[in-house]
Amino acid sequence: MVMTGSLLMEKIVSLAKRRGFIFPGSEIYGGLAGIYDYGPLGVELRHNIKQHFWNRFIAERDDVYGMSAAILMPARVWEASGHTESFADPLVECRVCHGRFRADQPTDISAHEEWHKHKKEKAEWTQPTIFNLLVQTQLGAKEKLENIQQSTVYLRGEITQGVQVNFKNILDSMHPKLPFGIGQIGKAFRNEIAPRDFLFRQREFEQMELQYYIRPDEAEGKKQFEYWKQFAFDWYQSLGIQKDHLRLRQHAEDERAHYAKDAWDIEYNSPMGWKEAWGIHHRGDWDLRRHQEYSGVSMEYTDSDTGGKMLPWDIECSGGVDRAVLFTLLDAYREDELNKEVRSYLALAPKIASVKAMVSPLLKNKPKLVEKAHEVHAALKKVHSAIAWDDNGNIGKRYRRQDEIGTPFCITIDFDTLGETSELKDTVTLRHRDTGEQERLTIPEAAERIRLAIQ
Ligand SMILES: [Zn+2]
Structure with a gap:
């Protein structure tokens, strides 16, 4: 069935609320435009995407450090970064x-x-x-009402500056050698005039970023830029997004941010058209130079072999977490007919899916089945914590519910599992979400199947 873009978006917004992924922020009070809350399934999905970023960009690499900077930063940071001046919309x-x-x-x-x-x-x-677009607030104690001493601070408009202002701390504490990176995940805030398209343009959102510092050299800059462009593109695909739904696009010169020497976007073919999912920006030494100038603190890196000093260049990989959640949901949505019944399901990659598997006794009023199913459930919980239990309604309905939230596997315990004499004793059925196909496996085989799929 061909679905128009806006219809697909409506279906995702509705599914997200109905099934506990994403709710409008403070909804019982009428909500706030551009603010959303994550429910039980959404927070797991978002966590899985962030964890996947953290593993690939930070934890698995010997040349990247992780960190987590504060959301509140003094006004001076944003003067140095150029945001006070140019982070604005007409x-x-x-x-x-x-x-x-x-x-x-x-x-x-x-x-x-x-x-x-x-x-x-x-x-x-x-x-x-x-x-x-910067969101402003005040900090400070009130001593006397007529003499309120408060200082203006900003909720960060991007998480990048939290890394830049800590560059010297990382040098002094970790003693890294160029090239090396600093990555982080965290919230940022923008006073968008017109927040829109669900999670696409929000006022409060989360970013995942890597700042990769290199020697200030044109050839090195080109090589590293190409490397990270491809790395980020491959990573985005590994979320399970269809290859032809992603593309790389270079920014035109007049489109680039105030700091960028070169900039590319990974774009996703969304119901709103091709939209920015990820940015790869060559920031040069813009940030370190400006913070050195505004803070008066040297941001120079000293080459331990030659003693030479330099301001490194920065290749940035930057993506929105909430956008990745939205694009992953949009891309995974499917409708088909299975056993002569129309169904919708989310074809989420198993490592991203909120729930990895559901365990269920075929009938809930047979104590021996239920007991055995609990035993299997406990065993599979050792493979991953996100193994659900469902004994509500008939088995077909349970499958539909799991399909709709993107659970890749359903495991059913039936009378054959209990069969004392049967050769099927201690085997279960494992049902695949996308095809509805079932296979008969031993319990350790089912556990291994899940373990491999979610890696
Ligand atoms: Zn009007």
Whole structure:
């Protein structure tokens, strides 16, 4: 069945809420635009994606360090990084209804003009004003009400600067040799004028990033940039996303951020068109040079062989965690007919899936079956903690429920499992989500099947 993009998006938003993946933030109070909360299945899915990033980009590599910087940072950091000046969108207001829009989004502007036209009105726009995206707050104790001493701080607009301001601490504590990287995962905040497309453009979101520092040299820069571009592309595919749904695109010169020497995006073919999933940016020595200038602290790296000093260049790999969750869900959604019944399922990669397997007794009113199923459940829990138990309703309904949340395997304990004389004693059926096919395996074989699939 051919599904339009917006219909697919509606189905994912609805499934995400109905099945406990993602809820609108503070929903009982009417919610906040561009803010979402993760439910039990969503938080596992997100955790699995982050863990996969952490393993590949940080933990498995000898040349990368992990860290975790604070969300609150002083205003001076954002002056140095250039965000106070240029991290902004042009904002216009409709004089008729006071609706606010981004002046650089022509489809939004014309849609709004059309909307007024239908009501026999004419939209009129203010001149665009520059609207800074950094979220501001205050820190500090109040001693006397008339003398409130507070200092303005910002919730970080990107997690990158948390690494950059710690560059010297990493040098002094870990004594790394170039090239080396620093990676982290964490929340960032942007005061988006028009948050939209579910998890795609939010006001509070999570990023996963690697800053990879290299010798300041053109040839080395090109080589490392190519390497990380391919590394990031391969990683994104390994989330289980279909190959032809991803592409690499170079930024045009006028599209690049204020710091970038070269920039490419990995884009995903989403219901909204090709959208940015990941960025690979050649930041040069922009960040270290600016922090050196603004803080007065030397950010130079000393070559331990020659004693030569240099400001390293930085190749950045940066992706949105929530976007990866959204694109993974969109890409995995399938509808088909199985045993003459229409079903929907999520073809999630087993290592990403929220639940790895579901264990179930064929009938819930047979104590021996239930007891044996609990035994199998406990054994499989040793392979992975995310092994579910379900004995509700008939077995067909249990399978559908697991299909819909993307559980790759269902294991059923039946009378053959108990059969004292049968050669099937101590075997179970293992059902595959995508095909509905079942096979008969011993309990250790089923455990091994799951262990291999989720690696
Ligand atoms: Zn209006």
